[in-house]
Amino acid sequence: MEQFFQQITEAHRQWTQNWVNAHPQAEPTQHMSVMHDLVQKMSPANTAWLGSHSQFYQQQMDLWLGLIGAKPGVKVAEVDKSDRRFNAPEWETPLFDYIRQNYLVTSKWLIQMVESANTDEASKEKAAFFTKQYLDAMSPTNFAFTNPEVMKLALETKGESLQEGMKKLMADMQKGSITMTDESKFAIGTNLAMTPGEVIFENDLFQLIQYTPSTAKVYSRPLLVVPPCVNKYYIMDLQPANSMMGYIVSEGYTTFLVSWKSIEAHQGSLKWDDYIESGVIKAAEVVREIGKAEKINVLSFCIGGELVSTAMPVMQARGLDWFESITLMTVMLDHTDPGEIKHFIDWNLIRKRESQVEGVIDGKELAKTFSALRSNDLIWNYVVNNYLKGKNPPPFDLLYWNSDSANLSLPMHTFFLRNMYLENNLTKPNSFSLCGTPIDLTTIKVPTYIFAAREDHIVPWQSAYLSTRILKGPIRFVLGASGHIAGAINPVSANKRNYWVNENTALESNAWFEGAESRPGSWWQDWSAWLSPQSGEQVAAPKKLGSTKFKMIEPAPGRYVKARVV
Structure with missing residues (x-):
């Protein structure tokens, strides 16, 4: 038997080498070239490599012996309890247990190869x-005939589940995206984005919403909220029970929000400079005028934080000292370790896109990239539920928002990927310019509140923490539980999860966490307690929104957020 395994290992080594020799490496334009290069660099003569193959073939043989009854009850792979794909009791039957273990063993073997x-x-x-x-x-689990749950349901429904699944597959193929929730249950302005307010300014890039006060008195210094432009803003204003905007207004803040427009074909030449000039700076100008305030506070989320941060040196160069404080919510300024999303970004992609003068990045492309980072939860889970089982996904506001993507202009997006992700220029003072101004984030000295989420797969919290090394003003860093969205959007009323605080941001990230105090509930309360002393005195809430110059255009949430990418 040992000689047999040696022979099959040698045969496999020769097959691998022949495959490599027969396929010369092409220009690395996609991830397959990475795998090809890796295979070329594997060492078949390596003892560990040979041992891994020998063990793999032995496990396969044991599985076969178990399947035919010669070695009953054999276990060569244990299912991780956190892996929900194989939890159903149907996987315990001999045939499907064999399929399950074979997949797990093969997966482990391939990872060891890498x-x-x-x-x-x-x-x-x-x-x-x-x-x-x-x-x-x-x-x-992703194929009908190897998923016992799917087969059982198909038999019980006499094939209707598979037929219904095929209908859903065809509908989603026509739509161009996977249906993650029952979209018929939601409508923006009806049961999403419901915080009362008015659009009081708009241009071709954004609408500015002013929210209706819900308290008799409000802080005199306005708050401008700059959400990400890669998604719709209403992640911050879902339903009343989990609306961050509703909470902020209820705390007495005079609140304005930027609702970015999903870019249309004729706007394909817009640059990062435009998002600063006609976006952040223009919004701040309008808020100051309406609020009759010399300075304002700014809350930014995700890429919105990078827009705000890069706008500030431009404003400073013009003598526009308008920001009393800024809040960076899951924002990454230092991209030394940007997380797994870096695997989708390389120089070949950037050079290809930079050769195009203008264009539009489809919001669905961006959404698919983010989904791929958590493919089992955000792709294959719905493939099985919708297409193989023919079931409707339950209504979930967060997933409705997740499917409601927004377009970006190609030059703006390409600039972002090159300067932030590939060259990490935000950590290099004066390495590039915007609006005719060299960008140096170390000149930002206003009080800053930085929030990060511990399980964030888009903005790793240790990377968000590195912003404390760039910005030079007083900094409060707070770490929340959960991920990029669930950690950030954690309503006070739910009283869920927790957050960590530690005043000593001079420590390295791990040391900071070890010395941090865990506090129950939502970090929103901590943020409000930090912001209120910087928001001026309490004054009577205005009876009308806007001003003589900036009149009400339409009720919130406005037209821009309702536009759908098709």
């Missing part, structure tokens, strides 16, 4: 990411 490759850590990490993507896609 880990044993004789290559640099960056290439190995990228290859490991795409290997996992491949393994997730090839899971037996």
